[in-house]
Amino acid sequence: xxxxxxxxxxxxxxxxxxxxxxxxxxxxxxxxxxxxxxxxxxxxxxxxxxxxxxxxxxxxxxxxxxxxxxxxxxxxxxxxxxxxxxxxxxxxxxxxxxxxxxxxxxxxxxxxxxxxxxxxxxxxxxxxxxxxxxxxxxxxxxxxxxxxxxxxxxxxxxxxxxxxxxxxxxxxxxxxxxxxxxxxxxxxxxxxxxxxxxxxxxxxxxxxxxxxxxxxxxxxxxxxxxxxxxxxxxxxxxxxxxxxxxxxxxxxxxxxxxxxxxxxxxxxxxxxxxxxxxxxxxxxxxxxxxxxxxxxxxxxxxxxxxxxxxxxxxxxxxxxxxxxxxxxxxxxxxxxxxxxxxxxxxxxxxxxxxxxxxxxxxxxxxxxxxxxxxxxxxxxxxxxxxxxxxxxxxxxxxxxxxxxxxxxxxxxxxxxxx
Amino acid sequence: xxxxxxxxxxxxxxxxxxxxxxxxxxxxxxxxxxxxxxxxxxxxxxxxxxxxxxxxxxxxxxxxxxxxxxxxxxxxxxxxxxxxxxxxxxxxxxxxxxxxxxxxxxxxxxxxxxxxxxxxxxxxxxxxxxxxxxx
Numbered sequence: 001x002x003x004x005x006x007x008x009x010x011x012x013x014x015x016x017x018x019x020x021x022x023x024x025x026x027x028x029x030x031x032x033x034x035x036x037x038x039x040x041x042x043x044x045x046x047x048x049x050x051x052x053x054x055x056x057x058x059x060x061x062x063x064x065x066x067x068x069x070x071x072x073x074x075x076x077x078x079x080x081x082x083x084x085x086x087x088x089x090x091x092x093x094x095x096x097x098x099x100x101x102x103x104x105x106x107x108x109x110x111x112x113x114x115x116x117x118x119x120x121x122x123x124x125x126x127x128x129x130x131x132x133x134x135x136x137x138x139x140x141x142x143x144x145x146x147x148x149x150x151x152x153x154x155x156x157x158x159x160x161x162x163x164x165x166x167x168x169x170x171x172x173x174x175x176x177x178x179x180x181x182x183x184x185x186x187x188x189x190x191x192x193x194x195x196x197x198x199x200x201x202x203x204x205x206x207x208x209x210x211x212x213x214x215x216x217x218x219x220x221x222x223x224x225x226x227x228x229x230x231x232x233x234x235x236x237x238x239x240x241x242x243x244x245x246x247x248x249x250x251x252x253x254x255x256x257x258x259x260x261x262x263x264x265x266x267x268x269x270x271x272x273x274x275x276x277x278x279x280x281x282x283x284x285x286x287x288x289x290x291x292x293x294x295x296x297x298x299x300x301x302x303x304x305x306x307x308x309x310x311x312x313x314x315x316x317x318x319x320x321x322x323x324x325x326x327x328x329x330x331x332x333x334x335x336x337x338x339x340x341x342x343x344x345x346x347x348x349x350x351x352x353x354x355x356x357x358x359x360x361x362x363x364x365x366x367x368x369x370x371x372x373x374x375x376x377x378x379x380x381x382x383x384x385x386x387x388x389x390x391x392x393x394x395x396x397x398x399x400x401x402x403x404x405x406x407x408x409x410x411x412x413x414x415x416x417x418x
Numbered sequence: 419x420x421x422x423x424x425x426x427x428x429x430x431x432x433x434x435x436x437x438x439x440x441x442x443x444x445x446x447x448x449x450x451x452x453x454x455x456x457x458x459x460x461x462x463x464x465x466x467x468x469x470x471x472x473x474x475x476x477x478x479x480x481x482x483x484x485x486x487x488x489x490x491x492x493x494x495x496x497x498x499x500x501x502x503x504x505x506x507x508x509x510x511x512x513x514x515x516x517x518x519x520x521x522x523x524x525x526x527x528x529x530x531x532x533x534x535x536x537x538x539x540x541x542x543x544x545x546x547x548x549x550x551x552x553x
Contacts, residue, residue, distance in 0.1 A: 017454035049446075141453065
């Protein structure tokens with residue numbers, strides 16, 4: 001009953017447009033020069049719009065990636081010609097058969113993409129700008145989608161991107177980067193941007209949608225590419241890859257049938273993604289070499305302890321507390337302190353945990369956050385101080401902007417008041 | 419899908435069937451603001467919709483027009499003057515056209531409303547006039 005056209009369309013790889021957007025921007029900006037990045041972006045958008053109009057009414061072509069590349073390259077050639085800029089030789093003398101051969105949804109163009117990401121994570125930009133620019137150029141998100149992901153307004157994201165591009169242009173930053181500079185100066189920033197991206201997708205208490213797998217998948221895709229690339233396959237890259245894979249492995253078990261989050265303690269561990277755990281363990285073993293010990297190493301080590309335990313009861317909490325001690329000492333942050341406190345509670349040291357939570361100066365910054373109240377509630381619950389626990393769960397619910405999270409905390413408060 | 423019913427009706431000589439021209443208008447500025455994933459989702463919905471309209475014979479001809487806006491031909495002092503179409507600066511372009519078979523405007527409208535086009539553009543619907551044939 002369905003027409004052949006509809007079948008063709010279903011043949012489009014999921015997320016193809018978003019991926020192609022990043023790949024095409026990387027590829028064309030590498031060829032035309034990064035000074036033309038705005039034109040490149042326009043040309044890629046033109047190609048996608050043209051494909052949308054064409055493939056909606058006519059059939060989807062056999063090789064959609066080659067079609068998009070050709071359309072974007074032609075649009076860019078046209079724009080360069082009109083502005084009287086030089087047109088790269090390979091744009092005018094590229095045999096169609098070659099394009100057909102070298103472009104498919106599987107071909108990688110990792111070098112070009114890596115250079116684009118390194119450009120977006122230039123050290124003259126703030127971490128927030130690096131992330132916004134990476135999401136726009138390399139991940140193919142629109143300004144609205146980035147604003148949505150980072151909980152801010154489209155206008156502020158737009159300003160951030162425009163300003164970042166202007167700064168890079170004024171500083172005459174190009175795609176040419178020495179391998180040493182790439183590893184020493186850019187890689188830490190690139191990894192941080194990927195970490196922030198994963199985090200924004202994995203759990204955002206202030207977002208109406210608390211879990212956005214799309215952003216997590218992008219982060220996983222980028223970290224896998226960096227771990228596989230000879231220039232960036234450093235121990236810290238493998239450590240981040242391990243952390244993200246081990247964390248993502250829990251995804252199937254952390255959402256219940258109604259879309260509510262399931263806390264670690266109640267997750268059905270048989271639903272954890274074993275392939276992702278294996279990949280994570282593999283990355284972890286490759287991260288332990290050389291001198292460096294990053295926070296990704298320590299956080300990944302914690303994730304391996306969770307991944308190898310069959311239940312909360314059989315988890316080696318003493319080991320986890322030791323890792324958190326190290327994390328808090330070497331890379332202090334309110335989140336690390338808070339997580340150490342949670343680990344203490346499960347290591348049957350709840351009283352100590354509560355004291356630590358109250359005493360820590362570190363935590364002043366997070367005292368009115370959802371995570372703080374939720375942790376406080378867990379501790380009071382563990383100590384069987386039901387009224388205090390219920391009040392803390394109530395406070396956490398009031399701070400949650402996601403309805404599902406708020407409901408979860410309200411339910412736990414109610415259960416305690418019974 | 420009620421394709422059988424339509425197929426019989428469209429090709430039956432007794433029906434009051436007429437042809438209509440459907441022009442798909444859009445504002446290029448609006449379309450350009452769509453994100454890559456929104457565009458891919460639209461292709462999916464669009465081609466399923468058009469596939470359905472074709473399957474039962476409602477759509478006779480369906481064409482996409484090129485993105486360049488085409489040419490405008492005018493006459494000035496008896497000479498033809500050619501200018502580029504309105505694409506680049508235009509607020510409204512025709513991106514595609516259908517010739518459809520329907521009993522009435524109302525019937526054609528109902529089928530066109532079911533698609534995604536109105537979410538980002540507008541549709542012009544014109545009945546194609548038939549010159550009476552004298553035998």
